[in-house]
Amino acid sequence: MSYSKKSDHDMDTTMNQTTTAKTEERIANNVMPLVIKQILNCNDERFQQFGFPAQIIKLVAIIKHSEVLSTRVNYTIADHTGEMKAVLWLSIENGEIENMPNVVEGKYAEIFGTYKYKDDERVVMILKMTPVKDCNVITNHLLRAIHNRFWCEAESNNMLTDIKINNPGAQLVTSMNLVDDNMATGSSVDGLSDIQKKVKKILSTDTTVLGMSRDVLYTHFNANQRPLINKALEFLCNEGHIYTTHDADHFRTLNIEV
Numbered sequence: 001m002s003y004s005k006k007s008d009h010d011m012d013t014t015m016n017q018t019t020t021a022k023t024e025e026r027i028a029n030n031v032m033p034l035v036i037k038q039i040l041n042c043n044d045e046r047f048q049q050f051g052f053p054a055q056i057i058k059l060v061a062i063i064k065h066s067e068v069l070s071t072r073v074n075y076t077i078a079d080h081t082g083e084m085k086a087v088l089w090l091s092i093e094n095g096e097i098e099n100m101p102n103v104v105e106g107k108y109a110e111i112f113g114t115y116k117y118k119d120d121e122r123v124v125m126i127l128k129m130t131p132v133k134d135c136n137v138i139t140n141h142l143l144r145a146i147h148n149r150f151w152c153e154a155e156s157n158n159m160l161t162d163i164k165i166n167n168p169g170a171q172l173v174t175s176m177n178l179v180d181d182n183m184a185t186g187s188s189v190d191g192l193s194d195i196q197k198k199v200k201k202i203l204s205t206d207t208t209v210l211g212m213s214r215d216v217l218y219t220h221f222n223a224n225q226r227p228l229i230n231k232a233l234e235f236l237c238n239e240g241h242i243y244t245t246h247d248a249d250h251f252r253t254l255n256i257e258v
Contacts, residue, residue: 031112033058033144037081037247039115039122047115049149050156059111059124060132060141063103073100077111077124081247086111088126101129108132110141146246195225196232200241204253211245211252
């Protein structure tokens with residue numbers, strides 16, 4: 001009986017394939033789809049959405065600029081919500097780069113990576129990046145990002161509800177705070193103040209999927225009213241009259257009024 005002995009090269013190849021398979025499986029099981037502005041709004045060392053941490057984030061963005069260095073590639077990536085920096089560390093074997101992605105500037109790419117925050121700078125450390133060849137990938141990603149945001153918010157609210165049930169005193173404090181807010185904004189417990197009604201009415205005129213931005217809403221009021229507008233938005237969101245869409249600065253009403 002004869003035995004075949006695998007060469008070191010074959011063993012290394014097998015190990016690399018196994019490692020790659022495990023990496024891809026890890027990516028598939030722990031991905032949070034996001035848009036860039038959600039990352040830019042995070043001021044923590046670890047990205048969380050409504051208390052849910054993201055091990056790996058996914059973006060679909062345009063490669064605006066790339067700079068190839070000896071050990072890494074610096075990218076500037078952008079989507080419809082903003083732009084940021086992304087870094088890919090190069091894997092070099094025998095003087096050859098093994099993991100250079102086949103992406104070009106000005107085109108969309110699908111990006112998987114981790115979030116890094118240091119010295120007030122937010123960076124995506126790229127694990128995997130591939131070119132987007134089908135425009136449906138872009139639309140699908142945006143829908144998943146919106147769905148994921150709402151899911152995280154709903155689950156977070158469910159946990160808060162459980163806390164209130166198990167801690168009745170918390171609900172009393174919340175109701176007392178609500179009365180204080182109503183008094184501060186000049187509204188009754190059962191109704192809306194004039195500015196709250198106006199904000200809701202203006203938001204109802206925008207029937208787009210993403211809704212009206214906070215900046216556009218500001219243009220309907222005097223500049224000195226912005227603190228009141230922000231407080232009205234917070235109240236309307238908490239009471240369920242309006243909701244945020246793909247980020248914390250775009251709003252839609254539940255019942256569109258024309």
